[in-house]
Amino acid sequence: MSSVIRCIDLGTRFGSRWIHRHLDLEVQAGEILAIVGGSGSGKTTLLRSIIGLNPIAEGSIEIFGQSLDHLNSEAGRALRQRWGVLFQLGALFSALTVFENIAFPLREWGGFRKEDICALVALKLQMVGLRPEDADKLPAELSGGMVKRVALARALALDAEILFLDEPTSGLDPIAAADFDQLLRQIQADIGLTVVMISHDLESIAATADRVAVLSGGKVLSIGPLQDVAQVDDPYVRNFFHGSRGELVLQSLQNRSATP
Numbered sequence: 736m737s738s739v740i741r742c743i744d745l746g747t748r749f750g751s752r753w754i755h756r757h758l759d760l761e762v763q764a765g766e767i768l769a770i771v772g773g774s775g776s777g778k779t780t781l782l783r784s785i786i787g788l789n790p791i792a793e794g795s796i797e798i799f800g801q802s803l804d805h806l807n808s809e810a811g812r813a814l815r816q817r818w819g820v821l822f823q824l825g826a827l828f829s830a831l832t833v834f835e836n837i838a839f840p841l842r843e844w845g846g847f848r849k850e851d852i853c854a855l856v857a858l859k860l861q862m863v864g865l866r867p868e869d870a871d872k873l874p875a876e877l878s879g880g881m882v883k884r885v886a887l888a889r890a891l892a893l894d895a896e897i898l899f900l901d902e903p904t905s906g907l908d909p910i911a912a913a914d915f916d917q918l919l920r921q922i923q924a925d926i927g928l929t930v931v932m933i934s935h936d937l938e939s940i941a942a943t944a945d946r947v948a949v950l951s952g953g954k955v956l957s958i959g960p961l962q963d964v965a966q967v968d969d970p971y972v973r974n975f976f977h978g979s980r981g982e983l984v985l986q987s988l989q990n991r992s993a994t995p
């Protein structure tokens with residue numbers, strides 16, 4: 736497998752306070768990587784740095800072998816078009832319909848004919864499991880799960896190859912969260928998407944992630960399959976993976992892998 740994202744000896748800071756130092760991370764093509772870590776461990780800052788929203792102080796970040804820092808604005812725009820982002824509070828534009836929300840990046844990017852935009856929006860709606868008649872609804876008329884689906888369709892509107900998600904299941908009830916996990920896994924398998932997802936939801940991570948990276952002390956403390964990472968001797972890991980809910984999730988994972 737080839738890596739699509741590489742953070743090499745990365746350092747980030749706000750003023751004199753370092754958030755990451757000597758951080759190395761590789762994301763493989765076509766995997767779903769979950770990033771976990773305690774509150775304030777720098778998960779969102781790492782994601783924002785990868786997509787160029789946060790300046791880096793040391794080291795480098797390459798996406799598809801290219802560094803945003805070394806690209807002119809046109810090449811940077813072309814590279815940015817290859818990923819989509821769904822932020823935790825990435826609310827939809829409340830005054831715009833579902834159709835207009837999904838069409839937004841297509842219009843912003845430019846060059847699409849009106850009929851192409853209609854066809855692409857219809858395709859993305861179908862991809863995220865929404866009905867054609869949902870296109871005319873306003874965000875206020877949607878359930879929480881539907882809002883996430885529209886946001887996902889918008890993030891994938893330009894045929895993103897990488898999807899960045901910040902706590903995608905937060906605010907969803909367990910059934911809507913499980914539906915979203917299943918949808919994510921299905922889309923990832925259908926189009927070979929690479930997904931980098933920040934999550935505090937262990938059930939969601941167990942249902943979707945191929946690998947888990949634990950951030951601690953400004954670095955990647957451990958990275959690998961969930962069962963391996965859960966064995967690391969670290970206070971955050973013990974608390975996150977081995978609380979009563981964590982043990983249940985690990986147990987059901989074990990049962991799943993033991994079933995022929």
Ligand SMILES: Nc1ncnc2c1ncn2[C@@H]1O[C@H](COP(=O)(O)OP(=O)(O)OP(=O)(O)O)[C@@H](O)[C@H]1O
Nearest residue numbers: 749750754772773774775776777778779780781933
């Ligand atoms: N724009 C900013 N200016 C100054 N400090 C910031 C800024 N953004 C984040 N920080 C600080 O950087 C640290 C890491 O924040 P970050 O949001 O990346 O953590 P996180 O792991 O995503 O946390 P959480 O799980 O609580 O969302 C925190 O101490 C935060 O207060």
